[in-house]
Amino acid sequence: MSVSIGDVHVPGVIARIVQDNKAIAEQALNEMINKHKDDPAHIIKEIQQPSPFSQFLDVKV
Numbered sequence: 001m002s003v004s005i006g007d008v009h010v011p012g013v014i015a016r017i018v019q020d021n022k023a024i025a026e027q028a029l030n031e032m033i034n035k036h037k038d039d040p041a042h043i044i045k046e047i048q049q050p051s052p053f054s055q056f057l058d059v060k061v
Helices: 013-038 041-048
Strands: 002-005 008-011
Touching (some): 008 013, 013 041
Antiparallel strands (some): 002 008
C-alpha cells in the first residue's frame, strides 16, 4: 500500500496513517456540514449566546 503526497510515493504504515486521518477528517467535516444543513437556525442560536467575556466588557460609568 502506498499513497502519493505531492509527487512522492510513501509506502507502508505511514500511508495507512495518512489515509486513516484523511477519512476521519472527511467524516468530521461532513458531520459538521450535515448538522448545519439539518438545522440552519443552530448557528444563529450559537452566535446569540452571551460570551463568557461579556462581563469584562460591561463597563459602568
